[in-house]
Amino acid sequence: MNNLVILPILVPVLSATLLIFMNKNIMLSRGFSVFASLTAIACNLFLVQTIFTNGIQTLYLGGWKAPFGIALVADQFAALLVLTASIVGLVTVLFSFRTIGKERERLFYYSGVQFLLAGVSGAFLTGDIFNLFVFFELLLMASYMLIVLGGSKPQLRESLKYIVFNIISSALFIVGVACLYAVTGTLNMADLSVKIAESGQTGLITVISILFMIVFGLKAGIFPLYFWLPGSYHAPPAAISALFGALLTKVGLYAIARVFTLIFIHDTGFTHTFMAWLAALTVIFGVIGSIAYSDVQKIVIYNIVTAVGVILFGIAANTPASLQGAIYYLIHDMVIKGALFMLAGALFVYAGTNNLKKMGGLIQSQPLLGWMFFISALSLAGIPPLSGFVGKLKIVEGGFSAGHMTFSILVLLSSLLVLYSVMRIFMLAFWGEEQDMRRRKPSIKGMVYPGVLLVILSLAIGLGTEFIAPYINQAAEMLSTPEKYIQAVLKE
Amino acid sequence: MRKIDTNDMLLQVTTKITAFIILLFSLHLFLAGHNNPGGGFIGGLMSASAVVLLLLAYDLKTVRRILPFNFIYVAGVGLLIALLTGMGSFLFSAPFLSHTFGYFQLPILGKTELATAVLFDIGVYLVVVGVTMTIIQTIGEKE
Numbered sequence: 001m002n003n004l005v006i007l008p009i010l011v012p013v014l015s016a017t018l019l020i021f022m023n024k025n026i027m028l029s030r031g032f033s034v035f036a037s038l039t040a041i042a043c044n045l046f047l048v049q050t051i052f053t054n055g056i057q058t059l060y061l062g063g064w065k066a067p068f069g070i071a072l073v074a075d076q077f078a079a080l081l082v083l084t085a086s087i088v089g090l091v092t093v094l095f096s097f098r099t100i101g102k103e104r105e106r107l108f109y110y111s112g113v114q115f116l117l118a119g120v121s122g123a124f125l126t127g128d129i130f131n132l133f134v135f136f137e138l139l140l141m142a143s144y145m146l147i148v149l150g151g152s153k154p155q156l157r158e159s160l161k162y163i164v165f166n167i168i169s170s171a172l173f174i175v176g177v178a179c180l181y182a183v184t185g186t187l188n189m190a191d192l193s194v195k196i197a198e199s200g201q202t203g204l205i206t207v208i209s210i211l212f213m214i215v216f217g218l219k220a221g222i223f224p225l226y227f228w229l230p231g232s233y234h235a236p237p238a239a240i241s242a243l244f245g246a247l248l249t250k251v252g253l254y255a256i257a258r259v260f261t262l263i264f265i266h267d268t269g270f271t272h273t274f275m276a277w278l279a280a281l282t283v284i285f286g287v288i289g290s291i292a293y294s295d296v297q298k299i300v301i302y303n304i305v306t307a308v309g310v311i312l313f314g315i316a317a318n319t320p321a322s323l324q325g326a327i328y329y330l331i332h333d334m335v336i337k338g339a340l341f342m343l344a345g346a347l348f349v350y351a352g353t354n355n356l357k358k359m360g361g362l363i364q365s366q367p368l369l370g371w372m373f374f375i376s377a378l379s380l381a382g383i384p385p386l387s388g389f390v391g392k393l394k395i396v397e398g399g400f401s402a403g404h405m406t407f408s409i410l411v412l413l414s415s416l417l418v419l420y421s422v423m424r425i426f427m428l429a430f431w432g433e434e435q436d437m438r439r440r441k442p443s444i445k446g447m448v449y450p451g452v453l454l455v456i457l458s459l460a461i462g463l464g465t466e467f468i469a470p471y472i473n474q475a476a477e478m479l480s481t482p483e484k485y486i487q488a489v490l491k492e
Numbered sequence: 493m494r495k496i497d498t499n500d501m502l503l504q505v506t507t508k509i510t511a512f513i514i515l516l517f518s519l520h521l522f523l524a525g526h527n528n529p530g531g532g533f534i535g536g537l538m539s540a541s542a543v544v545l546l547l548l549a550y551d552l553k554t555v556r557r558i559l560p561f562n563f564i565y566v567a568g569v570g571l572l573i574a575l576l577t578g579m580g581s582f583l584f585s586a587p588f589l590s591h592t593f594g595y596f597q598l599p600i601l602g603k604t605e606l607a608t609a610v611l612f613d614i615g616v617y618l619v620v621v622g623v624t625m626t627i628i629q630t631i632g633e634k635e
Binding site: 002003006010013014017018020021059060061062063 | 581591
C-alpha cells in the first residue's frame with residue numbers, strides 16, 4: 001500500500017485532462033501547466049528521497065498482488081529518470097510560452113505535453129511488460145499529436161514517416177510480448193525474471209530478447225534503426241524537438257537497460273556482445289552525422305544518436321561501474337539535450353536560419369546565448385567540471401574492465417568529434433564578422449532563460465557529483481542486483 | 493456532410509425508431525458488462541453508432557441541435573471520471589484503482605449489486621463516445 005508511486009503518473013494525467021477544459025484560456029492553461037509540473041517535481045523529489053531511505057517502493061494497482069495484478073515499481077533508477085523528465089517538462093513548458101505560438105497553444109498543446117510526460121513517467125515506473133507497452137503507446141500518441149500540431153508541410157511529411165515506423169515497432173513489441181507470454185506464461189517483469197531463471201535462457205528466449213532489442217532500438221535510435229530520427233526531430237518547433245530529444249529516445253534506452261539487467265541475463269555472452277557492437281556502430285554513425293551537417297539542429301540531433309550509443313555501450317558492458325556511468329550519462333544527456341535544443345531554437349529565431357554558413361558574429365549582440373552554448377558544448381563533450389564527464393569516465397572505466405578495449409577507446413575518440421561538431425556551431429555562429437546586417441533581428445528576450453536553467457542544472461550536476469553520487473550508486477546497485485527488485489515485487 | 497435535398501422520408505422515419513432501439517441496446521450492453529459480454533467500450537461504440545445513423549439520415553447541423561455537446565469535452569469528462577474513480581481509493585487509504593461493491597435494496601429493482609467499477613466504465617463509455625463523435629464530426633465538417 002503505497003500510493004506515492006502512482007503520483008508521478010497521476011499528476012500529469014490529471015492535469016492533462018483538466019487542461020482539455022482550459023484550451024480557450026491560454027493564460028490559465030500556461031499557469032496551470034507550470035503549477036502541475038511543479039507539483040510533479042515535488043512528488044518525484046519526495047519519491048527519490050523515500051527510495052533512498054527505504055529501498056524499492058512498489059504499488060499493486062487495485063490491491064492485486066504481483067504477478068497477478070499490475071505492479072508499479074519505483075527503484076532509484078526509475079525515480080531519478082522520472083525526476084529528470086519532470087524537470088525537463090517544466091522547462092519545456094516555460095520555453096513554450098515564447099516560442100510555440102497562440103494557434104498551437106489553443107489546440108491542446110499543453111495537454112499533449114502533460115500526456116507525453118505521463119507516458120514517459122509511466123514507462124519508467126511500470127513493472128509489467130504489457131503495461132510498459134501501454135505507456136509507450138500513451139507517450140507515442142502524445143508525440144504523434146505534438147509532432148503534427150500546426151500542420152506545416154515538413155511536419156506533415158515527417159510525422160507520416162514517424163508514425164509509420166512507430167506503428168511497425170509497436171506491432172513488433174506486441175509480437176515480442178506475445179512470444180514471451182507463450183513461453184513463460186507471465187507478464188510481470190519480476191516474475192518473468194524468475195521464470196526464465198528457472199527454465200534457463202533457451203535459444204527461443206534469446207531470440208525474443210533480440211526482438212525486444214530491435215523494438216526498443218527503433219524507439220531509442222540505435223544504429224541500423226535510427227533512420228527515422230533526424231527527419232522527425234527536425235520538423236516540429238524547437239520546444240517539441242527539445243521534449244522529444246530529451247525524453248523519447250531515453251525511454252527506449254531505459255527499457256533496454258531494464259529488460260537486459262532484469263529479464264534476459266543468462267546469455268550475456270551473446271546478447272550483450274551484440275549490444276556492444278550495435279552501440280559502437282551507433283556512436284560511429286552518430287558522430288559522422290554530426291560532423292557532416294552545417295545545420296544547427298541536425299548537428300544536435302545526430303549528437304542524440306551518439307549519446308544513445310554511448311549509454312548503450314554502458315549497458316552492454318554490464319559492470320557496476322559502467323551501469324553507474326550509464327545512469328549518470330542518461331540523466332546528464334536528458335538535461336543537456338533539452339538545453340541544446342532550446343538554445344538552438346532561440347538561435348534559429350534570432351539568426352533566421354539554421355545554416356551555420358550564413359551566421360557569424362552573434363556573440364556581440366547575444367553574449368548570454370553564446371556563452372551558454374559554449375558551456376553546454378563543453379558539457380556535451382565531457383570536459384571535467386561539467387556533468388558529461390563522470391558518466392563517460394565511468395562508462396569507459398567499466399568498458400575497460402569488461403575487456404572491451406577497442407569500443408572504450410572508440411567512445412573516448414567520439415568525445416573529441418562530438419566536441420568538434422558542437423564547437424563548430426560556436427565558432428561559426430558566434431565568432432567572426434556579423435553577416436546579413438540588413439535584416440532586423442527579432443527580439444529573443446526570454447527565450448534564452450529556459451535553456452539557461454537547464455545549463456545551470458547541468459553545471460550543478462557536474463559540480464555536485466559528490467552530492468548525487470550516493471543516489472546514482474544506489475540506482476546502479478539496484479540495477480546490477482535483480483534479486484532485490486524481484487524480492488521487492490514478489491514479497492509474500 | 494452532404495446537404496440532403498432528396499426525399500429521405502423512409503430513411504428518416506426508420507431512423508427515428510431504430511436510433512432508440514440502438515441506444516437501448518447500447519445501454520444494455522453497458523450494464524451487462526460485468527457478468528456477460530459487453531462493457532463500457534462496446535456500449536460507447538454502439539451509442540456513437542446510433543448518433544452516426546442520425547447523422548446519415550439528417551445532417552450535421554440537425555444532429556448538433558439534438559446533441560449540443562462539444563464532444564471533446566465529453567471525452568475529457570469521461571477521462572476525469574475514470575481518474576477520480578481510481579483516486580477515490582485514496583480516501584480509504586487503499587491502492588490506486590481499488591474497487592469495491594455491495595448489495596443494496598433499491599426501490600424497484602430489489603436487491604442489486606452496485607460496484608464502483610461501473611463508475612470507471614462510465615468514464616470509458618464517455619471517452620469512447622466523445623472520441624468517436626469528435627472524429628466523425630471533424631471529418632464530416634472538412635470540405
